[in-house]
Amino acid sequence: MKTAIITIGDEILIGQIVDSNSAWIANKMTASGFEIEEMSSIGDNSQQIKDTITDIFQRVDVILTTGGLGPTKDDITKHTLCEYFGTELIFDQSVLDNIEEMFRNRLPVNELTRNQAYVPKDCTVIQNKVGTAPITWFERNGKVLVSMPGVPYEMKYNMENEVVPRLLKKYKNEAYVSKVFIVEGYSESALAMYLTDFENNLPEGFGLAYLPDFRMMKLRLYVKGEHRRTEFNEQVDILENLLGESIISEEDEPVQKLLGKILLENNLTLGTAESCTGGNIAHLITSIPGASQYFKGSIVSYSNSVKSNILKVSTSNIEKDGAVSESVVTEMAIGAQKTLETNCAIAVSGIAGPDGGTDEKPVGTVWIATTVNSKTIAKRYQLGRYREANIMGASNIAMFQLINMIVDQKK
Incomplete structure (x- = not known):
């Protein structure tokens, strides 16, 4: 569809703001068997909204929109959709009840928020359990x-719990069977070269997607x-044998979640000392529920004083070796x-950049030490020239290094 x-x-x-909604929706819909034909980002302009819908409906069966549903004057999507579908706004008590429930024991519902209860007459209203705009x-x-809210967490909740289930019921799509492998030790090109024969021999209809992230690789077989589940499982077995211990996980989840799982499984606790990453590792780890x-x-x-x-x-080690060194990070x-x-x-x-590098320690030089009980390992990595990529790359590498260290000690 x-x-x-x-x-x-x-x-x-x-x-x-960055449009993260489109990528998330596309991933969710594709996994559910829908074909994404195109994506568009447009402004809060009534005529542009109507023209875009008219144009795109010539090529697709389903349009998903986000944004423009708030209570302020620039939020015109609801009114524009009334014009497009030749209907009018009417008051919906059930929407107001939902809003008031959300505001219970909080701020009183003001007039602008109350206006969210006016909805197009000729549509199906789906209550937003995590926001005020239905x-x-x-x-x-x-x-x-x-039409969905643009707030990412509201959109995601309603896509998963309301929109996708209703679309699947209406269109009865065949969803994709897929598995994600998180792999270390390969660049994208090196991994693609290694798996050339595997890809060439995949049965018809199978695909293998390479998804590079900061200093890590994800493979998606689908x-x-x-x-086709039996065929799929056969290809999974082949891929597992080819990649062996390079596979860190067979679930599509961030490295900080993988680290949390292995810490819990081994009854271990963790603390971090961060210089060039500025607390980013701690931020990533605590973004996972239950990290406490x-x-x-x-x-x-x-x-250096800290x-x-x-x-x-x-x-003396700081003066002799510098802050970016094996002795200091250990x-x-x-x-x-x-x-x-x-x-x-x-x-x-490390030296995150863009300045501060030397011939001996250029920008992107990072020392990472990990400790498990009485053992400490320190390694030097050479990353790139861009600050954000270096911070994220160092964060991922550091967590991978600790994961591998814990696993190796269990062997």
């Missing part, structure tokens, strides 16, 4: 348009239709482990 995604909002066009579902001449069970805290030792005064790093890890009273520690010190 052919589908299009339209994100609405001036803030997207001027670069004030989802509206229009059907005309065999075509479907679903085929459409549950009836294994993560105790972080010391952002950006200055390294020496709090982590007890030797000032002491940082041990200091974090002692100070935070944990079994494990991660320490990172």
